[in-house]
Amino acid sequence: MKKTLIAGTALIGLYAGPALAETIGISIPAATHGWAGALNFHAERTVERLKAANPELDFVLTTTSDPGQQVSDLEDMVATRNIDALVVLPFESEPLTAPVQRIAESGVWVTVVDRGLSQEGIENLYVAGDNDSFGRTAGKYFADTLEDGAKVVVMRGIASTVDNERVAGFQAALEGSGIEVLAMDHANWNRDNAFNLMQDYLSRFPEIDAVWAADDDQAVGALAAIEQAGREGEMIVVGGAGMKEMVDRIRKGDKTVPVNVTYPPSMISTAIEMTALGLTGAAPMSGEFILASELITPENAEKFYFEDSPY
Amino acid sequence: MSGTASISKNRARGARRPDLRVIGPLVALVALVLIGMALNPNFLSYANITNVLARSAFIGIIAIGMTFVITAGGLDLSVGSMAAFVAGLAILVMNALAGSMAGLPVLLLGIALALLSGLAAGFINGILITRAGIEAFILTLGTMGIYRSLVTWLADGGTLSLGYELRELYRPVYYGGLFGVSWPIIVFALLAVLGEVVMRHTAFGRHCAAIGSNEKVARYSSVAVTRVKLATYVILGLLVGIAVVMYVPRLGSASATTGLLWELEAIAAVIIGGTLLKGGFGRVWGTVVGVLILSLIGNLLNLTDFVSPYLNGAIQGVVIILAVVLQRDTGAAR
Amino acid sequence: MTAPILALRGVTRSFGPIEVLHGVDFALHPGEVHALIGENGAGKSTAMKILAGYLDPTGGEVLLDGTPIRFAGSDQAEDLGIIMIHQEFNLAEHLAVDQNVFLGRELKRGWLLDHKAMRARTAELLASLECRVDPAEPVRRISVPDKQMVEIAKALSRKARVLIMDEPTAVLTERETEVLFRQIERLRAEGVAILYTSHKLGEVSRIADRVTVLRDGTMVRSDPAAGLTQDDMAAAMVGRELSDLYPAKAAGGAEPVLEVEDLAVPGLVEDVSLTLRRGEVLGIGGLVGSGRTELAEAIVGLRPRSGTVRLKGRELAPERVAEAMRAGLVYLTEDRKGAGLLLEKSLRENLTLPLLETFGWPLIDRRREEAALDKAIADFAIRAPQRGMAVGNLSGGNQQKLLLAKTLLSDPDVIIIDEPTRGIDIGTKQQIYGLIAGLAAEGRSIIVISSEMPELIGLASRVVVMHAGRKAGELAGEAVTEGGIVRLAMGMEQTARDNAA
Structure with missing residues (x-):
């Protein structure tokens, strides 16, 4: 079952009636890069909002920087806080599968966000972005707008499943388009690495028509390097995840940054809200919600621009 | 007796010839340059050389300070996080001041703040190591975590970006330059020359080496051991501040990933350059060569499709080990 | 005479372009204590290291039981029963005494270490050396002489055919030296060949059967000890007749240069007062560990202290070693390395x-x-x-x-010299004594701290003796005798203070 979820925030109003004190545990990666930072931002804001709206709900929010710590956090939540529901964004799929399974089997409601577990059917609810669609949307834009024989360089993120799925989607969309991928190297979702990598791409290739930076932090670095080399007019840069700065450029009609691809960190809000909803019994919210990536264009940019978001 | 002395003096002077142990890192650097020339014709282009030198500048400036710390028998793991924290703090304060003051004073205040907070952070490390007697490795491991989470906290988990106008005003500090040489390169070069002179030709440099060689001997020789050790950390903090002043205008932002692993790159550069990790001997020019070697490896890997990008770390590791082995082996053979 | 166990034939050894041994012939017999003496740099250490397999000869051969052998390393030599005790201790500071004694040859029961057996055996060995160190004590906490004893115990714990001792008595007191000699005599009776070096010629005449003298990398004589006087040995080592070892004593002036009052270092030194006059050589005697070094270090500012120190009438702040140096007071450490x-x-x-x-x-x-x-x-x-x-x-x-x-x-005006001649050959000793006298003659004031009685008596016009962290007494002029110093050092004569004052 696949549904496209449009606006999770609309669901808040539905909480009503007498509720028992329920505890929801939330475990997400620490804010080590922009997207994860935004994830934390949205998670904290949602928790505050829900607490205010429903005093019977209790939340435990933990952030981790490695899978081992995440497993310990989960164990602590079950042992000391006696959680009724768990919202988890697994740091890595493999090591978290068994611990989450144990928690699910003990009767706790489990919502998995973004990164699927390696075994199906454990979770009650799965909310995720679509990495294949993330890459495919960017690739499709290139295939549609660039000429036959256009030259593209690609910046990959940290070598991982997420990165692989995105790149596979991107390459699939380019197939048969006649667009040439000159090089793919890792910039590790880091601005500084992307800046250096772009400098080197620029030295290496006299002709580049487009850069798929795959992530807006990387796009920031790439743009700075292009500007430094004075080659702004030559190529377009497409990032991803809808960073405020990028969306702003798009809505202002920047030629170098014509479009962007969404991968909304607010999916964590959706997941928490749906879990709360399921717990309070207003509506059963199980299943799978895949948030496909959308193309942000100058025409629709306004609706993706959030002034107070940190990302 | 004077006869013996003069004979031995002549012998010592006659024996001065190029020694692999001394020039080992240089040989590695030249080899990398030759490989680069063979692999890509653009390698020696003005733009590429400028890029590599400028991006070496941040870690290079920090590594110069690290050379003194390590030579005096210390270690500082906190510099990467410290750089991120100082950058974040400077950006935050500049943004806050931007509304109430003209651009240039804000910028100068931001720069002064970066230098001062670097100095203060170095002083905190130094005072806790020398006075409270905490092991340098553990203490700076602690402050590394502290600064890293402080910057994450300052940035609310996201990215701290300098306001548009300030960024435009500040930009030339990274992108501008003199006679086609950009400022980071000029600053790096000046500091390297200064560092080399201080290390080799001043009492302070000699005292660092003496302390790292045998702290007790230094103390018995009336060297102000505590003060010199403290000074190495303070200098390193100040240099972190200078590196940040050059770094912020590049992308105009700082985040939790800024300066990630800089401490290890700086330490690696120092060791590749021939400074002893256990202290007692250090040379700044070697550190500069070490930094360039590390940058060149990354640059070369980006300029070619020679190896899978998954193996970049492995190549880097092999070159680091080779550069050090080159010195060790010839050293033992002597 | 029995056939030699271990011998060198025409052995040369070079370090880089410099040859330090020139064709040395040398033979070591079972049941013999063979002293190898020479000035520093004469090649003793190199010769010993070649014998013990630490170094390869550049030319010539090493003969074991008459057949040429080339040791793969000191391990092989040790397996063949050739054990060397180093001048610099090869002890792991953080391991316990028994762990050091059995390092690399641990006793095991099955695949587990047999701690009990090792501890018992170590205790036995130390008892035979009359050393009262607890085998469980970490080596870093025991005294320097005890460390030497542990080194010796380590050597004794092996089945040695040849025992090479590089200045084993340099850090030992006379009593400890006597204990060591008894052990050496026991081993000699068992047929072990012992090679022994020392700068203390009195000891050499006392214990050695045969004496070989090296000078500048060449063997100059090798004779039975019975026919050699100490003067003969010294002359052979130096290559010339040694005139009187000690120069004439300078007569100190009356003006006090350094005044120490009620100096104390918590736990180490208590209530020490002393005065040093211009142009004077003052000796400080006492046993190792009696607080002599700590006293000196406190005076110059290397240790926290209470009490006052005045240099030329000006009071010096504690723990300011650089200031003391600038004011003209310096200290030469006993711990050279x-x-x-x-x-x-x-x-x-x-x-x-x-x-x-x-x-x-x-x-x-x-x-x-x-x-x-x-x-x-x-x-x-x-x-x-x-x-x-x-x-x-x-x-x-x-x-x-x-x-x-x-x-x-x-x-400096005031120089405190701690153990001026430890581990130094007689020729250099004489030079250093001359230097000290020369400094005093220039009007400088000198304190000499020494464990060697003749040195104190030969150099100092006045001697302060320490015992257990306190000043046990002070001797001057004719009263400076070996017996007087020993009695104070052993704490036998508490009243001597009054007599001397």
Whole structure:
């Protein structure tokens, strides 16, 4: 079952009636890069909002920087806080599968966000972005707008499943388009690495028509390097995840940054809200919600621009 | 007796010839340059050389300070996080001041703040190591975590970006330059020359080496051991501040990933350059060569499709080990 | 005479371009105590290391039981029963005494270590050496003489056919030396061949059956000990007749230069007062561990202290060693290698370290440094094969001379010298004694701390004796005798203080 979820925030109003004190545990990666930072931002804001709206709900929010710590956090939540529901964004799929399974089997409601577990059917609810669609949307834009024989360089993120799925989607969309991928190297979702990598791409290739930076932090670095080399007019840069700065450029009609691809960190809000909803019994919210990536264009940019978001 | 002395003096002077142990890192650097020339014709282009030198500048400036710390028998793991924290703090304060003051004073205040907070952070490390007697490795491991989470906290988990106008005003500090040489390169070069002179030709440099060689001997020789050790950390903090002043205008932002692993790159550069990790001997020019070697490896890997990008770390590791082995082996053979 | 166990035939050895042993012939017989003597740098250590498999000869051969052998390393030599006890202790400081004794040859039960057996065996060995160290004590916490005893116990724990001892008594008291000699005699009776080096010629005549003298890498004589006097040995070592070892004593002036009142270092030194006059050599005697070194270190500001120290009438602040140096008070450490010199640095860097600021600021003037080194080499007769070499490769005597030059660089008025001649050959000793007398004659004041009675008696006009952290007494003029010092040092004569005053 696949549904496209449009606006999770609309669901808040539905909480009503007498509720028992329920505890929801939330475990997400620490804010080590922009997207994860935004994830934390949205998670904290949602928790505050829900607490205010429903005093019977209790939340435990933990952030981790490695899978081992995440497993310990989960164990602590079950042992000391006696959680009724768990919202988890697994740091890595493999090591978290068994611990989450144990928690699910003990009767706790489990919502998995973004990164699927390696075994199906454990979770009650799965909310995720679509990495294949993330890459495919960017690739499709290139295939549609660039000429036959256009030259593209690609910046990959940290070598991982997420990165692989995105790149596979991107390459699939380019197939048969006649667009040439000159090089793919890792910039590790880091601005500084992307800046250096772009400098080197620029030295290496006299002709580049487009850069798929795959992530807006990387796009920031790439743009700075292009500007430094004075080659702004030559190529377009497409990032991803809808960073405020990028969306702003798009809505202002920047030629170098014509479009962007969404991968909304607010999916964590959706997941928490749906879990709360399921717990309070207003509506059963199980299943799978895949948030496909959308193309942000100058025409629709306004609706993706959030002034107070940190990302 | 004077006869013996003069004979031995002549012998010592006659024996001065190029020694692999001394020039080992240089040989590695030249080899990398030759490989680069063979692999890509653009390698020696003005733009590429400028890029590599400028991006070496941040870690290079920090590594110069690290050379003194390590030579005096210390270690500082906190510099990467410290750089991120100082950058974040400077950006935050500049943004806050931007509304109430003209651009240039804000910028100068931001720069002064970066230098001062670097100095203060170095002083905190130094005072806790020398006075409270905490092991340098553990203490700076602690402050590394502290600064890293402080910057994450300052940035609310996201990215701290300098306001548009300030960024435009500040930009030339990274992108501008003199006679086609950009400022980071000029600053790096000046500091390297200064560092080399201080290390080799001043009492302070000699005292660092003496302390790292045998702290007790230094103390018995009336060297102000505590003060010199403290000074190495303070200098390193100040240099972190200078590196940040050059770094912020590049992308105009700082985040939790800024300066990630800089401490290890700086330490690696120092060791590749021939400074002893256990202290007692250090040379700044070697550190500069070490930094360039590390940058060149990354640059070369980006300029070619020679190896899978998954193996970049492995190549880097092999070159680091080779550069050090080159010195060790010839050293033992002597 | 029995056939030799271990012998050298025409052995040469070079380090780089420098040959330090020139065709040495040498034989060691079972049941013999063979003393190998010579000045520092004469090649004793090198010869011993070749015998024990630590070094390969450059030319010539090593013969074991009459057949040429080339040791793969000291391990192989040890397996063949050739054990060497080093002058520098090869002990793991953080391991316990018993763990050190059995290091690398641990006793096991199955695959587990047999701690009980090792501890018991160690206790036995130490008891035979009359050493009262607890086998479970970490080595870093035991005293220097005890460490020497542990080294010896370690050697005794193996089945040795040849035992090579490099100055084992340098850090031992006379009583401990006697214990060691009894063990040596026991081993000799068992047929073990013992090679022994020492700078203490009295000991050599006392224990050795045969004496071989090395000078400048050449064997100059090898004779039965019975027919040799100490003067013969010294003459052979130095290559000339030694006139009186000690120079004439300078008569000190009346003006007090250094006044110490009620000085105390918590737990180590209590209530010590002393006065040093201009041009005087004052001796400080006492057993190792009696607080002599701690007293000196407290006076110059290397240790926290209470009480007052006045130099030329001006009071010195505690723990300000640089200030004391600038005021004209310096200390030469007994721990040459641990606290005196940077072993891996050059002569020049060591010499100028305490006074670098005076060699140019902000930049050091290398030429002035070189000039200072030239002067030091000439003034102190330092013999360095290469000018740029690391100080650790110098012989002990030349290290000591360099340390003296370094300490005297600031042109001090008061010099405290701790163990001026430890581990140094007789020729260099004489030079250093001459230097000390010369300094006093120039009007400087000197305190000499020494464990060697003849040194105190020969140099000092007045001797303060320490016992258990306190000043046990003071002797002057005719009262400075070996017996007097020993009685005070052993704490036998508490009233001597009053007599001396």
